[in-house]
Amino acid sequence: MHIACRNLHYTYPGAGFPVFSNLDWSIEGPGFFALFGLSGTGKSTLAKLISGELSPGQGEIDIPNARRVLYTHNAERIPGWNTVGAHLRSVTPASKTSLLTTILKDYGMEAHLESRFSGLSMGQKNRINLARYLVQEFDLLIADEVLANVDEPTRNHILERLKTLFPQKTFIYISHNALEVARFSQAIYVLPHGSTAGTNKIHKITGIDRQDGMETPEELVQERVYAILRSAASTSEPRP
Amino acid sequence: MRTLKRLFQFISIYATALGLLWGVKIVYGFSDYLIPPPLEVLQVASQNGLLYVKAVLDTLAVAIAGHMVAIVLATAVGLVGRLGTWPGNLTRTAAYNLQAYPIVAVAPIIFLFLGDGLASRLLIAAMICYFPVLLSFIGIFAKSVEEVEHFFRITGRINWRLELSIRTFENLDKITTVIVGSGTMALVGTIIAEFLAATNGIGYIIRKALYQSNLAKILVALFLIGLCSSLYLSLIETIGGRIKIRLYGHKAEYMIFCLPFVWRLLEAQVHTAVF
Numbered sequence: 001m002h003i004a005c006r007n008l009h010y011t012y013p014g015a016g017f018p019v020f021s022n023l024d025w026s027i028e029g030p031g032f033f034a035l036f037g038l039s040g041t042g043k044s045t046l047a048k049l050i051s052g053e054l055s056p057g058q059g060e061i062d063i064p065n066a067r068r069v070l071y072t073h074n075a076e077r078i079p080g081w082n083t084v085g086a087h088l089r090s091v092t093p094a095s096k097t098s099l100l101t102t103i104l105k106d107y108g109m110e111a112h113l114e115s116r117f118s119g120l121s122m123g124q125k126n127r128i129n130l131a132r133y134l135v136q137e138f139d140l141l142i143a144d145e146v147l148a149n150v151d152e153p154t155r156n157h158i159l160e161r162l163k164t165l166f167p168q169k170t171f172i173y174i175s176h177n178a179l180e181v182a183r184f185s186q187a188i189y190v191l192p193h194g195s196t197a198g199t200n201k202i203h204k205i206t207g208i209d210r211q212d213g214m215e216t217p218e219e220l221v222q223e224r225v226y227a228i229l230r231s232a233a234s235t236s237e238p239r240p
Numbered sequence: 241m242r243t244l245k246r247l248f249q250f251i252s253i254y255a256t257a258l259g260l261l262w263g264v265k266i267v268y269g270f271s272d273y274l275i276p277p278p279l280e281v282l283q284v285a286s287q288n289g290l291l292y293v294k295a296v297l298d299t300l301a302v303a304i305a306g307h308m309v310a311i312v313l314a315t316a317v318g319l320v321g322r323l324g325t326w327p328g329n330l331t332r333t334a335a336y337n338l339q340a341y342p343i344v345a346v347a348p349i350i351f352l353f354l355g356d357g358l359a360s361r362l363l364i365a366a367m368i369c370y371f372p373v374l375l376s377f378i379g380i381f382a383k384s385v386e387e388v389e390h391f392f393r394i395t396g397r398i399n400w401r402l403e404l405s406i407r408t409f410e411n412l413d414k415i416t417t418v419i420v421g422s423g424t425m426a427l428v429g430t431i432i433a434e435f436l437a438a439t440n441g442i443g444y445i446i447r448k449a450l451y452q453s454n455l456a457k458i459l460v461a462l463f464l465i466g467l468c469s470s471l472y473l474s475l476i477e478t479i480g481g482r483i484k485i486r487l488y489g490h491k492a493e494y495m496i497f498c499l500p501f502v503w504r505l506l507e508a509q510v511h512t513a514v515f
Contacts, residue, residue, distance in 0.1 A: 073390075077388050080487070081405075
């Protein structure tokens with residue numbers, strides 16, 4: 001899968017400055033990629049532009065072979081009138097039922113299927129939300145801080161299993177956790193610190209791409225984390 | 241419990257108001273003709289109580305019927321008003337402009353055309369509580385609940401029934417409050433209609449008492465109106481509370497079975513209204 005943004009411009013209606021200006025960027029999938037940056041640098045905006053939730057002011061986004069691009073974020077809820085299990089059953093295609101069972105078991109959520117979404121912890125809500133997206137038909141899933149409230153060991157397990165279960169899919173994982181993206185991503189795309197002229201460049205840092213059960217040397221992880229953080233803080237004039 | 245609380249609140253306010261009235265009477269030395277003493281009020285209550293209770297129940301029945309008509313109509317028109325197309329824009333513009341007009345001023349025209357029977361009282365009651373319900377329903381139905389709807393939209397599952405189910409469910413508290421508030425307005429509308437020209441109801445009795453300058457009769461009528469209004473409003477709140485418990489609680493299947501039916505019914509109404 002190839003995702004390409006060419007000469008991308010985007011300004012929110014009523015905003016005084018653009019988020020992106022003349023941005024060229026591309027990803028070659030499949031694989032697990034990360035989008036990293038400080039708050040307000042435009043990660044979610046870029047995700048919404050790629051998924052078609054926002055339309056670019058100028059320029060184009062080309063994803064030629066993707067039949068379905070999904071975007072999910074961590075504020076999503078399921079309808080309150082259903083139990084978690086009933087909702088998941090109602091949105092899971094018949095061909096994905098066994099996948100759903102596997103994912104729920106993996107995520108430790110089997111015991112919570114009779115609960116209401118409002119009765120779950122924040123971390124459990126994150127897992128249920130991600131599970132329902134994973135059982136949809138998709139070529140590219142953009143996951144915007146979807147595991148933000150999940151504890152670290154569980155999060156690591158989920159990310160490892162994601163790669164094992166979906167080797168042919170493309171993931172763009174948005175996170176503020178430099179350690180996590182350094183460990184698990186094939187490449188980390190870092191949006192530099194904001195500029196009033198709009199971001200026009202995204203830095204690429206090669207990640208460690210840890211697989212299920214693989215050991216990663218801590219020195220290497222640290223080196224990548226520093227590179228990511230330096231890159232994120234790199235530019236330029238701060239936004240007003 | 242909710243009913244008792246409302247009744248207690250009303251009786252406290254009523255007793256305070258009566259106390260103030262009699263306090264003013266004593267301080268300024270007003271005559272018994274102007275402000276009747278407690279005993280006279282009690283005598284009026286015992287002599288006319290049954291007649292007044294029948295009248296207030298008559299008024300309440302008309303108010304409830306008018307209220308229901310307004311809710312059904314506001315739901316149907318609200319469904320059209322939420323649309324982004326021209327029927328929706330037209331409905332919203334018309335609703336916002338019409339609600340700015342004091343509907344009660346139109347009441348005499350209704351009496352001219354329909355006479356002083358049930359139809360006039362019902363229509364005025366419905367009209368007075370209709371616009372606040374309509375505007376709230378348009379607001380609720382038109383506003384997206386992004387954090388719930390996003391999944392259904394991006395996976396191509398969203399349809400208007402699901403969208404409305406989500407918005408209704410997420411705004412149940414607001415809907416209950418609006419319906420309770422408009423219930424008071426329905427009662428006000430019915431009494432105004434009875435003041436103006438009707439020959440039944442507690443408003444008609446108050447009008448007659450006004451011509452006789454008999455404040456004791458008016459005070460008894462006001463007490464019964466307050467009592468009935470408190471009971472009706474607490475009944476609506478109780479129904480709203482029960483629905484919420486059903487939907488949020490273990491019997492949520494009710495919603496799943498109930499909503500598609502309701503939407504089918506409304507869809508038919510909207511279809512008739514638009515086409």
